[in-house]
Amino acid sequence: MSAPLDSKTPAAAYDFVVVANRLPVNRVSDDDGATSWQRAPGGLVTALAPVMESADGAWVGWAGATDEELEPFENGGISMVPVPLTESDVNLYYEGFSNSTLWPLYHDVIVAPEYHRTWWDSYRKVNQRFADAAAAAAAEGATVWVQDYQLQLVPKMLREARPDLKIGFFNHIPFPSVDLFAQLPWRKRVLEGLLGADLIGFQRPGDAANFLRSVRRILGVTVRGQQVHVQDADGNPERIARAEAHPISIDTESITRLANDPKTQERAKEIRRGLGNPDVVVLGVDRLDYTKGIRHRLKAFSELLDDGRLEVGGATLVQIASPSRERVGEYMKLRDEIELTVGRINGEHDTVAHTAVRYLHHSYPFEEMVALFQAADVMLVTALRDGMNLVAKEYIAAHTDNKGALVLSEFTGAADQLKHAYQVNPHDIADLKDTIVEAINAPDAEASRRMRIMRRQIVTNDVARWSRKFLESLAKSDADISADARHTADKERADHDAADRNRPQ
Template identity: 65%
Template sequence: MSRADLVVVANRLPVDRVVSEGGESWRRSPGGLVTALEPVMRKPDRAWVGWAGQPDLDIAPFDFEGARLVPVALSASEIEQYYEGFANGTIWPLYHDVIAAPLYKRRWWEVYVQVNRRFAQAAADVVEQGGVVWVQDYQLQLVPKMLRELRPDITIGYFHHIPFPAYGLYSQLPWRRQVLEGLLGADVIGFQRQADAGNFQRSVRRVLRYTTRSSEVVVPSAEGEPRVAIAKAYPISIDADAFIRLAQDPDVQARATEIREQLGSPKTILLGVDRLDYTKGIRHRLKAFGELLEDGRLSVGDATLVQVASPSRQRVDAYAELRDEIELTVGRINGDYDTMHHTAIRYLHQGFPREEMVALYLAADVMLVTALRDGMNLVAKEYVASRIDNSGVLLLSEFAGAADELTSALLVNPHDIDGMKDLIMRAVEMSPGEQSRRMRALRRRVLDHDVEDWSQDFLTDIEKVRRVRRGA
């Protein structure tokens, strides 16, 4: 098998398997990571290592749109314990400020180690001599160190797409030392926010007693001279031009008009777009909107909330319970305030193609992003990119990574329900002039720093390390 100069390692391959009467085929996945890395994968000598999305599927590497895809087989038991268990039952809640209680199960950890080793071996087998491996996200935090042990000739990057918690929370993790050592196998470790990089460095100092300075971590080496790893923020972004093109499409614009009409042509459409996850603040948003209706500050005839909640981790108990709670709340609010002609909340528990999402962005007067904790939240940037006439208001949680960049949004503490209600009313009543001023500033930031800039910034630092190593 030919080797690749750059190998991406992620939990999932960038494709979905489709089985029909005509046989088996593959189609590109719609996920944000796939979109973010698409400019990187367009170039020659690229490979992607990941799980194919179905249990017990053992297939050989294959080519897709010019890239070599290397599937990693996982059993149903491994998916349950490595992915649903340790990754999403332990790491996800711990790293999101313990909004839900993390579970610390030794068997989950053992399988996590086992699966990470399999991913590392697959990457080691496909990367060429002196090449680069770029590991993605919290499911694979041990892979960098494992790779360094297998292939000391290569340069390793790791990007952490979710928050990294403060030491007081991180210290709960029974395997805190092993995870930090795993991450520090990378030469460049990227985070969404500078605060996350700072949290990581503090944990390194407290747990491992390693020296940190600025964006550098001094990693001792048994072979002699210590190695310096870079740990800093590289805020991820979107393909802004793709959203602008869709927003300019007459068919998408016509669909936006149709959506408004189907909702009864309310004066104001508020929109929430999230995975169905307890970190997204959907319950807080619904509570604030319901109280505004109860207080008489909003009326169903004038305002409608559209809530898109795409299915997520449906086999995990916390997510099933969240869905039940949200749907009960939506039903209660609609039962209290719906009329024969208007619905208070249009709730959609499903995903939509990008064209429909852009139509929703164009139809919405106010975008509500009320995450309790979020690495970045690209929905906020997608909404901004789609508002080509500079209208609309973004209400954005200060606990989302996007708040560091999108400072012209209305920034909200989602835990403060009264404060959120006041900001929603400010958004609803905002003058066209103020909308335009704020949206122009937001769009300037999103357009000036797109997803290609993100990947280029990260890979530039990787290349600096690689050049130094080659010169040594």
């Protein structure tokens, strides 16, 4: 275990620092009760681990338990810098402001956000704690990459403490329209916090555009293209911040490797046998969250059974709903509603041999998830609003045989890239039903063509490419940025002149 990090000691000389709400490790216990750290699954750590290992990197985040002070430690070649959170911090900063104010606001107010000054005060104090830890860990001129909506104030706090740093921020969830964002009582403080970064990354071009409109209208600063002219305290131009779309992806290679493993393929067959070998397995995999459209999916599937367009035994819906924010009131209500709905559907449609909906409210190892993806003929991703939705991409990656079909909400970030999915508006239950049936009955050649094109997209644009492209853009010098701006302006003028020449006289 390493010594405590301090900005005045050599231990603080990290050239690359990631700041996220959680450390990329989980605490595990063996049979004897001894604890150790194990790298957490997920695309973010997979993408950043090679960069951190080669660039002498540190990861700043919370270790997951409240009211404990941990010394920095090493795991898998990455230096971990724990940030302590109290039980009150978790209640107010995380479950309160992050997940009951920002999350619903940024997801188009599917449920009403709550605005409480005590939550905001905690959010601000915790963000300062993360910023202080990152400032202490970063070497002179280091690159610091701040992750996600829980830490939107950190870039400005870092900028004020360490103007020598190159600072990036990536927002993993949507950014709302200016009319929705304007509801936030602390809207200026949040925008100013984000503009502390040199580069603010978003999942979709529309999210970046929403951010730039909010900056222009609420802060009144100059915005040219993707560039924001940030002012100092006296209103004088100080520097340029940029907002760009950098859609995140998955570790396609590791999923492909698992999918090609005979053990995984045999497990997929076991899953189908355990379901009674229905003709069609329809799959939903989500966190239990009101943004995921699980209720809409269940309603559509139930009506298809009612209408006789699907039959139990011919089709089974497997719904994985991993636990999420179970102490937040909206999530407790959602769980009750989903479980009552599943019970009603099964009560009306189950047979002795077959179940209409197999509902599973727990998480699974990733190896099991890949087998589930392979077992499924149709994947339903019906999110009402989603920054990206990596499950859709994981399903495609797991189908190395180019079989299967993806029904994908047009309100996910993935819809921008996976245009050959069966895209749908999940609010339109009639169209959702028709699209599910279309996907089930698609000719093999057509389904294979769609999957082949989508697989090519995700293989080319994997999570390693995402991190590389973001960091390359973040590393651009002011001269590079100015040259890019001149090139864009010249192209726009050329396009305008060409349009003038082609306009009928």
